[in-house]
Amino acid sequence: MISLAIPNLIGREAEYLQECISSTFVSTVGPFVGRFEEMVAAASGAKYAVATSAGTTALHAALVASGVVHNDLVIAPSFTFIASVAAIAHCGAQPWLFDIAPHSWTLDPVLLAETLMEQTERAPDGSLRHKVTGQRVAAILPVYTLGIPADMDPIIALAREYSLPVVSDAAAALGTSYKTRSSGSLGADFTMFSFNGNKTVTAGGGGAIVTNDEEKAKLFRHLTTTARVGSDYDHDMVGFNYRMTNIQAAVGCAQMENLDVFLTAKRRIALTYRDGLHGIDMFEVFPDPEYVRNGHWFSGIVLNSDFARHLPILRNRLREAGIDARPFWKPAHLQIPYANAPATSMPVSDGIWPRVLTLPCSTGLTEDDQAKVIDAVKLEFTRL
């Protein structure tokens, strides 16, 4: 089977893991965590990085550090991996779900501006309120879908206008940029990266937050390490045990040494699909807006509406041909726990998600295997 997106362990992973064992530093103490944080900060263009057990836990703690509390609303795109909205729910808050822009699959800033204007008001205590429910609007959580940074200039301008903190879910956007600025430095208070096994760079599992604000970095580190004061058992806040381990960071450091190799591979794979599948009018490839340096985390196709009903057949036939092709995210407004969350109308998300098929795009994918995938996709379309 040609896999969809598997880890590519071509570097010093085994050597660094052996160092963890030899040194006994297998838990949260050890040299790799700090080294990993420095590498992530440098690659994202931010001053500070703090590593965590997962991307989801990083988002949760970042929302808490941004002041999100029970019953608040946090603005997020509905078209995202479920972890973005689960992190909001973990705070006792609710997502306020927004549609995406069709050219980028990221939060639509025009819709955001209109909706904030029409559907919010300032309460006497100065807080921003959602008119219909009376809930406080507490933060904005843009998602850098597929490694495409959201359109952050207008989003940050709105966040400033409405005094809202911004926590970016840049899970798969390490090494990407927006209008020449690196993904960790686009104006968000916190920017999260994930190092889950299917991401471009993995730590086995893990996450990180980057920020340019020293106080925010300190608060986040404090919150994610049990909010301990001093080295005894004094704690001044309700903290989390969300620290990355040295074992995860050992894998992460070895992977980070190959970040550029992996990004180049992802780009090559995306362009090879684009060129190899060119001229078939039954689908398009994934978006690639000109104002970003795209991470191309996943590659794949979007079937034209007339062919959407064939997606399950295509998927099965490709599987039979030894090719792992899968659907992509189902939007949050269609998921049981978030079905009653406030939401904009969703013409773009509803229109796109049932038509997406992701194709094998591991950074270790060989040219031969990718040629097989392209041939198989072409063949299956002629059989429809």
Ligand SMILES: *Cc1c(COP(=O)(O)O)cnc(C)c1O
């Ligand atoms: C992978 C991913 C996450 C979750 O990260 P984990 O490290 O798996 O917890 C969150 N959001 C998006 C958009 C993702 O792609």
